[in-house]
Amino acid sequence: MAKTRTAFFCRECGNETARWQGQCPACHEWNTLVEEPAAPKRAKAAAGVSASARGGYGPVAAPVRLRDVEGAEAPRWATGLAEFDFVLGGGIVPGSVVLVGGEPGIGKSTILLQVAGRLEGASKRTLYVSGEESAHQVKLRADRLEEAAGSVTLLAETELDSILLRAAELAPQVLLIDSIQTVYTPELEGAPGNVGQVRECAARLQRFAKQTGTAVFLVGHVTKGGGIAGPKTLEHIVDTVLYFESAGGLDNRVLRATKNRFGGVDEIGVFRMTAAGLAPVGNPSELFLGERHGGASGSAVVATMEGTRPLLVEVQALAAKASYGAPQRVSTGLDHKRLALLLAVLEKRAGLAFGALDVFLNVVGGLRLAETAGDVAVAVALASSVFDRPAPSDAVFIGELGLGGEIRPVGQVERRLAEAARMGFKTAYLSPRAVPKTLPPGIRAVAAEDVRALVGLIFG
Structure with missing residues (x-):
C-alpha cells in the first residue's frame, strides 16, 4: 500500500x-x-485527454480575444427577500459562488432555507444539501418558516462526489451546501473540515458552478476569532462573502457583504429573527433609533454610510469620575484606538479633561462605526456627558475630526442629509466645506470649523 x-x-x-x-x-x-x-499529484493533461481521465476537470479551454467572446449579462434571480437581494447587489447571479458565514445559531441555515423556498415558489429548481442535520431535522425547521419550503429538494450527504453526481442528475439552478466544513472528498485523507478538504471541495464546487451555470451557496463556520474556518483561500475562491452579525443578544441580525464581485462591498441587510424565520427590516434607521429617548445627556445621532445605504445610528457616551484606580476606557461598536484619539483631541483642542474620568462608549443596535464620519457624533456625545447637558434631539452630526481639532468633510453628504430629513431631523452639524448647495426640505445645516467651535455652539 x-x-x-x-x-x-x-x-x-x-x-x-x-x-x-x-x-x-x-x-x-x-x-x-x-x-x-496532501492531494495526490495529477498528471499533466494534454489537449486530447478526456475529462474523466483528468479527474473531472473538464475540457481544455482555448484562448480567445475579448472582442470575440459572445454572450450578454444574464438576468439576476430575485429571491423575494428584499434585504438579501440588496446585499447581493440585486439578486443571485447564475454561476456565482456565495459563502455565508456567522456564529452558530445566528440564522445561516434558516435564511438559506427561506431563500430556497422562495426560489422554488418562483419556479427555480433548488437542491439543499445538509451535512449537519438529518432530513427530519431540516423538515422541522421548514415547518416553522413562513415561506413554504415543502417543494425544496433535500439531500442529506457529505461525500462530494455523491453531491456532484446528484446535482448533475437533478440539474438545479441553485445548489445550497450546509456546510462546506462537513463536505469531504475521498481523494484526500483526513477529517472533513481540515485545510486540504475545505480547499479542494470548495474549488471543485466552484468549477461545477462555472461550468454548469448553477449558483452555489456555501455555509461556513467561524473560528473563535470571528473569521471563517478553513484556509483564507476559501474566501478568494468564492465570488461573494456574506457575514451574519448579531446585535449583542438582540433579535436583530445584520448581513454584511465583505466581498462581492457582482456588487458593492460593505452593503448591509437588516433582519429580525422571529418564530417564523428571518424577517427583512425595510427601514433600518427607524429600527436603530426606535428606543431613543430625547433629553438624556451623552447621546448623539450620526448619519453613517453602510456601503451605499445611509443609516442613522445613536451613539451613547458616559463619562463618570473614576473611583477604582486607573480610569477605564470601554468601547462597544467603535475601535478603542479611535476612541483614545478622539479623547486626546477633545482634551487638547476643546479643553475637556478626561484624565480622571471613566469613559464608556456604545453604538446602539450592535452596529460598528467603521468610517470616520462618526467622529463628530462621538465627540458631541462625550462632551454632552461631561457637561451633563443633552445635545439637540433633532440634530445629526456628520464629520471627521483631525488631530488639530478641525472638522473635515466626508463623502455622500447629500444622501446622509436626505435620510436624516426623511427621519424627521431638523438640523445637521458638519464642516463648512461639506454643506451642499441644495439642502433637503425640512433640514438646515450648521457649519463649525473645529471641535471647540462646535462645543461652543451646542453647549454655550
Whole structure:
C-alpha cells in the first residue's frame, strides 16, 4: 500500500510547504502551519485527454480575444427577500459562488432555507444539501418558516462526489451546501473540515458552478476569532462573502457583504429573527433609533454610510469620575484606538479633561462605526456627558475630526442629509466645506470649523 503523502498547510493563506516552519513563507504569519494529507499529484493533461481521465476537470479551454467572446449579462434571480437581494447587489447571479458565514445559531441555515423556498415558489429548481442535520431535522425547521419550503429538494450527504453526481442528475439552478466544513472528498485523507478538504471541495464546487451555470451557496463556520474556518483561500475562491452579525443578544441580525464581485462591498441587510424565520427590516434607521429617548445627556445621532445605504445610528457616551484606580476606557461598536484619539483631541483642542474620568462608549443596535464620519457624533456625545447637558434631539452630526481639532468633510453628504430629513431631523452639524448647495426640505445645516467651535455652539 502506497504511503500517503503529507505536507504542511497554512491556515491563513493555504500555502503548502514540504516541512514545518515557524513562519509561513507566503503570508508571513506565525504558527499557522499544520500537517495534513496532501492531494495526490495529477498528471499533466494534454489537449486530447478526456475529462474523466483528468479527474473531472473538464475540457481544455482555448484562448480567445475579448472582442470575440459572445454572450450578454444574464438576468439576476430575485429571491423575494428584499434585504438579501440588496446585499447581493440585486439578486443571485447564475454561476456565482456565495459563502455565508456567522456564529452558530445566528440564522445561516434558516435564511438559506427561506431563500430556497422562495426560489422554488418562483419556479427555480433548488437542491439543499445538509451535512449537519438529518432530513427530519431540516423538515422541522421548514415547518416553522413562513415561506413554504415543502417543494425544496433535500439531500442529506457529505461525500462530494455523491453531491456532484446528484446535482448533475437533478440539474438545479441553485445548489445550497450546509456546510462546506462537513463536505469531504475521498481523494484526500483526513477529517472533513481540515485545510486540504475545505480547499479542494470548495474549488471543485466552484468549477461545477462555472461550468454548469448553477449558483452555489456555501455555509461556513467561524473560528473563535470571528473569521471563517478553513484556509483564507476559501474566501478568494468564492465570488461573494456574506457575514451574519448579531446585535449583542438582540433579535436583530445584520448581513454584511465583505466581498462581492457582482456588487458593492460593505452593503448591509437588516433582519429580525422571529418564530417564523428571518424577517427583512425595510427601514433600518427607524429600527436603530426606535428606543431613543430625547433629553438624556451623552447621546448623539450620526448619519453613517453602510456601503451605499445611509443609516442613522445613536451613539451613547458616559463619562463618570473614576473611583477604582486607573480610569477605564470601554468601547462597544467603535475601535478603542479611535476612541483614545478622539479623547486626546477633545482634551487638547476643546479643553475637556478626561484624565480622571471613566469613559464608556456604545453604538446602539450592535452596529460598528467603521468610517470616520462618526467622529463628530462621538465627540458631541462625550462632551454632552461631561457637561451633563443633552445635545439637540433633532440634530445629526456628520464629520471627521483631525488631530488639530478641525472638522473635515466626508463623502455622500447629500444622501446622509436626505435620510436624516426623511427621519424627521431638523438640523445637521458638519464642516463648512461639506454643506451642499441644495439642502433637503425640512433640514438646515450648521457649519463649525473645529471641535471647540462646535462645543461652543451646542453647549454655550
